[in-house]
Amino acid sequence: MTQKNSFYDVLHNEHPLQIVGVINALSAKIAEQQGFNALYLSGAGVANVRGLPDLGLTSLDDVLHEVQSITRITNLPLLVDIDTGWDSPLNTERAVKLLCNAGAMAAHIEDQANFKRCGHRDGKKIVKTNTMCARLEAACAGKTNSQFMLMARTDALHYEAEEETIKRVKAYEAAGADALFLEAVTDLAQYKRFKSHISIPLLANITEFGKTQLYTVEQLKQNNVDMVLYPLSAFRAMNQAASRVFQAIRQEGTQQSVISLMQTRDELYDVLNYVQYEEKLNRYLEQEESSDE
Structure with a gap:
């Protein structure tokens, strides 16, 4: 397998680093053609292309299938969503080992309970700090590549005081997290406040139609964000275009009115x-x- 750039490499050359979500190898090639330096495979995306909601219904094999198809076609570093790590520390360790072997260069694991839901939905359940630290330690044990970046995602905002979440993420860093993914931020200055308490890179998730505003790269840079994630932007546009094309063919009996979308x-x-x-x-x-x- 060709040596891939690491997230540490591309962070050195682009700051904040824009990480764009892809759902398959073809969209990865399109993103690379447009000049992006890092890619992301969303757990929601893996589920959605199988016609399933993002409720922990996909398997490690489902994720690995997409990872392998993407990493075979590009040398851009790929960040992978592994949800809660598939239920047990042993599964988490195995998952990271297999991701490393498949060519992924990073993964994020979250502190939701195993019956997880989308990070921008209400009603999430958060595990205790020591439970998440055990997940991180298991994930660290699975690394077979020293350049693999392990990201801790916290969904604890809105479910506890900010001071408590800061204590959490400091514990996550101590447990081996190489970066922090702060989910569902509703206050731009919150990024800067959290970054002041950690020494690892900070990621902002700028997903559409969620709890976080569509902050610009410059706004995020001013608030000490190191990485900016756009998890499903292109996927949503693809789905909307497909819906319009199907509608036109069905209703008009021809695709002529939607050729410009193609x-x-x-x-x-x-x-x-x-x-x-x-x-x-x-x-x-x-x-x-x-x-x-």
């Missing part, structure tokens, strides 16, 4: 390096023909 054949071929593959295939065929003479 990637052209040549644009797709450019992403896939189709011509280069075709030229290679032609050379193989020419060699076969010459050997038969």
